Amino acid sequence: MFAGSKFAAFLFDMDGTVLNSIAAAERVWTKWAERHGLDVATFLPTIHGKRAIETIGGLRLPGVDAVAEADALLKAEADDLEGIVPIPGAVPFLKSLPPERWAIVTSAPRELALLRIEAAGIPVPAMMVTAEDVTHGKPAPDCFLLAAKRLGVEARDCLVFEDAPAGIAAGEASGASVMVISATHVHPLQTRHDSIASYDEIGIAVDDTGLISLEQQRDAA
Numbered sequence: 001m002f003a004g005s006k007f008a009a010f011l012f013d014m015d016g017t018v019l020n021s022i023a024a025a026e027r028v029w030t031k032w033a034e035r036h037g038l039d040v041a042t043f044l045p046t047i048h049g050k051r052a053i054e055t056i057g058g059l060r061l062p063g064v065d066a067v068a069e070a071d072a073l074l075k076a077e078a079d080d081l082e083g084i085v086p087i088p089g090a091v092p093f094l095k096s097l098p099p100e101r102w103a104i105v106t107s108a109p110r111e112l113a114l115l116r117i118e119a120a121g122i123p124v125p126a127m128m129v130t131a132e133d134v135t136h137g138k139p140a141p142d143c144f145l146l147a148a149k150r151l152g153v154e155a156r157d158c159l160v161f162e163d164a165p166a167g168i169a170a171g172e173a174s175g176a177s178v179m180v181i182s183a184t185h186v187h188p189l190q191t192r193h194d195s196i197a198s199y200d201e202i203g204i205a206v207d208d209t210g211l212i213s214l215e216q217q218r219d220a221a
Contacts, residue, residue, distance in 0.1 A: 001194050001202070002177065006211035008153035010097060011144055011176065014106035014113055016048060016163035016184045018090045019120035023083045028076045032069070036061060049164025051107045051137035074109050084119040087183045089199030094123045096204055101212060103127040103147045105160075107137050107167075127151060139169035144176055159214075168193070 015021045026044055033043045038059075047055050052070040094102070103125050106113050110130040117124055127150050134142040141155070148155040160171030163181045168191065171178040180195040182188070189195075196202060203215045 001216050002159070002179075002214050004213075005159075005177065006207065006213045007159045007177070008101070008157035008211060009148065009151045010102040010159050010161065010212065011105050011147050011171075012094075012102065012161045013049070013163060013167045014104050014108060014116065017087065017161050017167075017181045018094065018104065018122055019084060019086050019116060020184050021084045021116050021120075022048075022184055024080045025077060028073060028080055031076075032073060036064070049107060049138055049162075049166035051131045053131075054137050074112055077112055078115055081115060081119040084116055086120045086122055087181060087199065088197075089201070091121060091123065093199035093202070093204075094125075097212070098206060098210060099126045100151070101206075101210065103129060103151060105129045105143045105147045107131055107143075138164075138166040139173065141170050141172075141174035144170055144174035148174070148176075159212075165189070 012018050015025065025047065029044060029047050030040050033040045052073050053066050056064065056069050057066040104113070108116070108131060110128070110132060113128065113130050114124070127147070129143050129147045129150070131137065133146060136142050144160055145155050148158050156175035158176040160174070160176045160178045161181055162168045162171050162178060163184060168178055168180065178193045180189065180191050180193045182195050182197045201217055203217055205213050205215055
């Protein structure tokens, strides 16, 4: 698992990667989909990993203002934080990282991201890139490129942690290495990248220059 590789920084998606907010998000989006006459079972898998405005805009629903609808969804999601929990092992893993060497890079707006981070008990990162910070959301690489720049490193020297196809594609397009988190996957995701279901499977080592390497935990081998 990335044997011999060292990284300048770790870039984490949020939902499905360091915390599980699927139940809360799907409650809100189910009501929205029903109101607009969409097939809920078909629609729900498409919401993950992308900004709300791009999910709504991509539907091209007649007479629907994507900006207004995304704002309304944000308010609804901010009011529903029930059942949001950390991905197994995420809290101690994040706490083990040098604060200046990691960031959360999420398609959620900053307000919602901070609420979910607090609800899950996830450490608040020193640096975070959210929906408002980029013009083009995932699968465009802009968010990861921006996060790397703000951390003062190159994206190609980073490891991206992702769970959703849009985010994985964004990580790939940025030039970063990618680790897939499968904790919330109902069905196996076909991917060429290394995958873990829990952060308990990995640890880190930091060298004298601050570069980070992954170590597979012996009890997870």
